[in-house]
Every structure is written in C-alpha cells, then in structure tokens.
Amino acid sequence: MSRRRLLGFFEEEDDILAATRAVRGAGYEISDVYSPYAVHGLDKAMGLEPSKLPWVGAALGLAGAAAKVWFEIWTSEYDWPINVGGKPFNSLPAFIPVTFEVMVLFAGMSTVLAFFIVARLYPGRGAEAPDPAVSDHRFVMVIEENDAAFDADVVHRLLRQFHVGRVEERVD
Amino acid sequence: MASAAIRPPLIAGDKTPQQVTSDICAVLDRKPGPLWLGGFLFSLSLLLLGAAAVAYQIAVGIGTWGLNKTVGWAFDITNFVFWVGIGHAGTLISAVLFLLRQQWRTSVNRAAEAMTIFAVICAGLFPVIHMGRPWLALWMLPYPNMRGPLWVNFRSPLIWDFFAISTYFTISATFWYVGMLPDLATIRDRAQPGFRKKLFGVLALGWDGSYKTWLRYETLYKLLAGLATPLVISVHTIVSWDFATSVIPGWHTTIFPPYFVAGAIYSGMSMVLTLMIVARKTMRLEDYITVEHIDKMCKLTLAVSLMVGSAYLTEVFVAFYSGNSYEQFAFINRVIGPLGWGYLIMVVCNVGITQALWFRKARTNLLLVFAISIAANIGMWFERFVIIVTSLHRDYLPSSWADYAPTSIELATLVGSFGLFFTCFLLFCRYVPVIAISEVKGVLSIGRVRALKPAHSSSPVPVAAEEEEVPV
16 A cells, blocks of 8 residues: 655744644654754654663663773783783773773764664665755654544644645655 | 743844855855965965975984983974864863753854864874874784784873874764764755765765654764763873873872863863854854854853963962972972973963953953964963973983973974864865754744744634644
8 A cells, every 4th residue: 555645844943843743632643754953842742752872872882891891901911911010910990091982982983873773874875855945944744644534634724723834745 | 932031042133044054055155265265275385384394204203303311292292282172172062061051052063073173183193293103003003913912001191092082083073973964964955966966965874854863863962972071071181191190290290180171171262262253254154153152152261261270270389288399399490490481471371361251341352352362272382381391301310401492393293283273174164064054043043032923724723722623
C-alpha cells in the first residue's frame, strides 16, 4: 500500500508548536516536523523520547578510559619497564591525565559517530527535506494519512487555525 | 511573555529568519573585496615568511635560536602557551556559556570556535619544531615499533600535553563541524546548481532539518559541550604542569593550573574581542554582533582579568610566605631583575588597563575596547615570556646565569604563526558562515513580541475549544 502523507507548511515558530500540539492532541500521527532551527519544546509537542546518545558516550568513554589504564600499566610495568627517576613502574596517579583525555576523546567521537549513524547522515546522502526553504525559514509538518481515523477536512481546518501557509498531499 | 517585556532583543534590526540567512550568507556570495584580499595577501606573506624560517631552522637545527645552556625554554614555548591559551576562549563561549544558557553566545560562538581551532593549530606547531627532528614527531604516539617496542613515558607531562592538545584539537574541530551542519545545509539549499552546491551537499551530509535529527543534534551538542568544558580546563592545567611538575623556583607552584586556565580564558576573550570588533565592522554584521554583545564579553574579560590579577598577587605572597629563599629570589628577580620591564608590561596590560572595563562608557566605546584587547594580547604574551624566561635565566648557580634574546629566526616564526592564524581566519570568513545561522534564528524571538496575524478563518477560535470539537 502506498504511503500517503499530508504536509502542512508554516512560517512561524509559535504556529508550528501550537499546531503540533493540537494535531497530536487530536489523535493524528505526526511522522516528522522539519524546521530551520531547533524549536524549543517541539520534542515534547511531538511526544519524542529523549535521545539515548549520552549512553553511547558514557559507555564508550568509560571503555576507552579502562582500555587506556590497562595499556599504561601494561606498557610501563610489564612490556618494557623503564626506571624513570626511581618512580614506580605502575605510577597510577601519573596515568590519570592521559586517561582522562582518552576518555573525553572516546566519549566525544563515539557519540558523534553514533549520531551520524542513527540520524543517517553521511556524505553523498541527498537532502530529503519536503521543501528546500526548510533550511531557511519554513516549518513543515508531516502527518501520516494511513490512519483509518484520518479526516482530511478536520485536519485542514485544524491547520488553518494556526496560519498554515499551504497544505499538500504526497503519495509515495 | 513576561521575559519578553524585560529582556532587550539579542539581535538588532527586527530580523526575520530569511533576512538572517541572506545577511550572513551575503558575504559568501560576494566577490572578495579589496580589504579582504589585501588582508589575505598580507597574512599569506607573513605565513610564507614563517614557513621559510621554519624550513631553515629544521634544516640547520634549533641552534639558530637564542637559547643557551641555562635558558633552554624561551620563545618557542612562550608562543606555544600563548596560542593554546587563545584557543580556550572559543571553548568557553561555545561550551561553557552554552551550558550556562547564555543565549547571546549564538552571535559569536562560530567565530570563537574557528579561532580555537586555528589557535590550536598554531600552538601545535611550536612543540613539533622544538623537537628539533620534527619528522620523528610520531614517536610521541604509543604505537608498536621496531625500537623494542619502546613505549612512551606516560609519567611525563610532555606526553600528557601531547594527548591533551591532540584531544582538544579533535574535539574542538568535531564540535565546530557538527555545529555547522545545519548552516552547511542552508548554503547547499540556496546555492545555484554547480560545484558549490555539490561540495556543500557532501559537507552537509544530507541534513534535512528533520526534527528527529534536531533532537539528537541538540543532545549531541549538549553532550559535547559537557565534555569540552572539563576538557578545556584539563588542557591548560596540563600545559601548566609542563612547568609546575619541575623543581624550578617560579614554576614549582600549585597555583599554576587555575592561574593558567584563567590567563588562557583572559587572553582568548581579548582575542575574540579583537576579531569580533573588526569582523562586525568589515562584514557589516553590526545587527548580529551588537554593542551589547561586546559589552557582555567585556564584562567576562574584566572578571577573568581580576582572577589573573589575584593569581599574580597570590603568587608573590606565597613566594615570600613560603620562607623558601630560592622562591623569594625568583620573584624578586622576576619583578625588579633585568626582565622587570616584561613583568611591568604584563601587570599593566593584564590587570591595569582592563580596569577601564568597569565603566559602561568604556565597554561601549568599541575603539577603546579594541585597544584594550590588543593590550591584553600583548600582556598575556609577556606573561608567558616572563614566567618561562625569568624563572630560568638566573638559576641556582650564579656562575651559570645567562641572558636570553630571541633571534630573527624565532621572531620570524612568531610572525609566521600570526600569518597562519589570520590566513586561516580570513579563509573561514569567506567560505563558511561566520555566525551560526540556525542558532541565531532560534534566539530571534527573544525580547520581541510577535505581531499577531489574523487567522484564516474569520473569527479565530481558541485552540482548546477546537481541540474538544475534533473527533478522536
């Protein structure tokens, strides 16, 4: 079955926020909203769960730190111990700065990579925004029409309340 | 709404999002003007001078420097610390002020982050040159090698420094790029079909403004800001440990980490002021980087200047309170010794002149602020020079006391690093939006009440009432 979507084009931040709340409150499924900037509060209006990306950062950051501590102890105490100014081979406190840097590096880079993967961002991906003006000023709300309860008239009326610019139906 | 009535708008000129896009991208669409071209060629020639000097000292060896048996660290390390310090304000503005929800940062964060990256590149050059055999720089990496494998000494602050600077550079560059994705998409979408559109299409990674992506992006941004904040503190702390873990009087003090971090942020803020005052004028961005922005940055500069000042006082006090005669001598020599003039420049420029910023009249006089920021840059360069050279040149044995003066090669290398910095910065101004377009759009509504348009239906129905009517 083809996928039918109703697209509402808005010009103002307040409108898209209120419209999203209203459309979702009326029981319709908003598959996505496209916006030129991160509108504060839109995640709540769309009912999106907070991102789990911080867990990736925490897990890989700690893994990186642990690996680094192991590596420092292995190289300095076991593989080739060198007496530096009579300091102990396993100079754990002196290993902290590098361990910290490696933890930050792993946490940061792994979260960025995870972000690229989950958001499916990669070089060569074409932009799929419903309107090129999204990156300038326009807000676009995409409502799924496959719902049995979908009533185009009601949705149109609802969107018009929030100064929708135009409404468009797309089938793919 | 209550806040709207109290807070003045952050962006002047009652801009719409479209205007923001076109104002900031206008510079990128124009052909470069004579001012930019002149500045670029000048910076490039400085860079070439520096490149020639670096090539010469690598070929001949660092015996071309003014160093001697007593003063083993001087100009090169001064420049290294100077440039790393400058980088720190970029992270302060992009990460710390983000976590503190200082929304005025949106106008300056992109440029400040760019400054960070270029400053760290300049900084990184100096230790590599200082190695004398820079082609062996990769020996700092702990990779399995044919020399044993001989691993690096993880107890050494110089290795900590290598890890700190490279992590700092990687994270800052990534933070900058990720922050730029939405703006790269904006350029892609408004570019005419052709090479530029393709290039920015690749760089923007297919960013389409989906809010699901925005939400993850915001999470990522917050996380990177949270990581960059302790990182920036650790970086200059580790830089200060290069000195503090030694047993040289004047270096061996526990105040060094906070002292260096405060100094770094101070020098960086003054560099941001220098750059922003010029950029807003030449690129006609007065509506985005308003006098209020400069005013706020001045207050920050003043605050860190006071921290630096209290570090200066504490340092001297502790030297005398310690009862350690070597420490006391180091400070007497620092203040009234042969390089006392450097100490005077440092105190006057970093703590003296900046006091003018207590007054709003001074903070809003951009010419004066510009002059103060230049003085602060000079003062902070001298701070590092004074710390490094005065602590070394009169050591424990008076028979080995020596003087230090930079050679022309060292001066040319410093000039070259400025050339590199400004060449990169000018290219940045031409090819990427200097102001974070999407972030500025997000703060447009601050301090502004929206002019209400009438709804399309003749009598607008309150939202709540309509919601009840809708069959669910």
